[in-house]
């Protein structure tokens with residue numbers, strides 16, 4: 238029986254930790270604490286402000302060095318918006334709002350039009366696009382029929398040919414109402430779902446839809462989620478279900494004027510117990526029936542407190558280093574892989590910044606590891622004076638990693654070649670990104686083993702690993718965990 242008087246400790250004040258707290262409050266739990274090691278909440282939703290000068294006027298604007306976009310399928314994030322009272326702009330942007338326009342460029346700087354048959358017309362191009370359209374339609378049909386049940390959050394049962402989870406509502410409806418949002422759990426058996434353990438490239442091949450990778454690559458690989466020859470199809474299709482992928486193609490994505498970080502800052506301000514900042518969890522001990530959490534605050538002093546339950550929203554492969562991890566936890570969590578996603582916000586030589594976001598598709602292959610794949614221009618009215626964020630991946634299974642400094646230098650060179658010479662870098666970072674497991678471990682039932690561990694030693698696992706490394710999957714996973722176990 239749930240007991241909402243229980244003392245709950247939440248590790249991490251990112252989207253996962255704050256959404257766990259919000260959903261706990263909605264269930265009447267008031268005795269919780271969130272510990273966040275940094276001096277801000279939001280985790281990888283990080284929206285620093287920069288001073289910009291345009292037409293002689295100086296002002297301060299929000300930029301993004303982490304999460305940027307949302308879509309029609311972002312139901313859990315909508316609940317966070319509602320709770321915090323801070324909402325997105327778009328997909329139809331008004332003048333003066335940030336926006337999500339983009340173009341494609343060759344690495345030489347030439348503008349490319351891969352999806353417009355009339356530009357640089359050739360019969361080869363036309364034939365290729367017709368083939369792509371046909372395969373998109375085929376994939377859409379396959380996902381609704383052969384792979385029925387793929388579109389719920391999380392991976393429970395998939396490796397066994399089953400499905401169970403909150404519906405993603407990819408048809409625009411997930412059963413949410415104001416009073417009782419997300420009642421819509423779906424459950425069933427479908428042996429075909431086992432195919433989702435295959436790397437996405439192989440999944441496309443066995444289904445005769447290889448061409449669709451041309452559409453999926455930009456919002457997947459360039460967004461740091463890895464390459465299609467290594468990432469299980471389940472991760473690709475659960476994040477970029479056909480609805481969300483088409484929203485991307487049709488530029489129907491949205492963003493937040495003061496940045497995504499503000500979603501979480503505003504939720505944090507409304508919580509009964511806002512996150513305790515600059516306080517890192519350094520030790521977890523779980524003797525019979527209780528949880529002892531040791532934190533280290535700003536003053537460097539360690540304090541140990543007792544709780545009834547623990548929710549870990551931070552990387553589980555690091556958790557085993559500071560917790561009294563069991564043999565099962567150690568075995569399972571040491572299999573987690575993460576992407577090394579590197580980005581920086583840059584200002585450019587005067588009047589030479591990109592005035593629209595751009596994809597460098599040629600760089601989205603393992604052979605071009607460490608090269609700039611995408612750059613994000615946020616404020617259209619700033620024209621050629623707008624700083625931009627530039628992104629690259631530094632790892633790929635089977636290829637040596639690229640050093641951080643080499644990636645930085647390579648990105649600078651790439652931007653110069655494209656025609657946007659960088660003047661100064663701000664907020665450069667490498668992030669622990671998109672934790673997941675290999676296709677083989679997926680097939681071996683890794684996610685079902687994780688599910689079986691939920692609740693052992695009064696510990697619950699949430700965060701990106703549960704479903705996928707985006708804000709929506711992360712917040713929806715919190716809803717699921719709190720909904721089922723509290």
Ligand SMILES: Cc1cc2nc3c(=O)[nH]c(=O)nc-3n(C[C@H](O)[C@H](O)[C@H](O)COP(=O)(O)OP(=O)(O)OC[C@H]3O[C@@H](n4cnc5c(N)ncnc54)[C@H](O)[C@@H]3O)c2cc1C
Pocket residue numbers: 248249250251252253254272273274275278279280281282302303304305306307460516517518519550551552578580668670699700701702705706707708709711
């Ligand atoms: C460059 C980039 C672009 C992205 N673009 C998008 C996008 O457009 N749309 C989208 O939906 N998502 C996007 N994401 C992904 C999204 O930001 C993440 O999926 C989301 O932030 C994950 O939330 P989380 O709470 O699980 O983890 P995190 O955001 O990583 O938060 C974890 C928190 O835990 C804290 N912490 C860690 N260890 C401890 C400890 N021992 N004690 C206390 N605190 C600790 C960390 O400081 C951090 O604040 C992007 C991310 C990046 C980096």
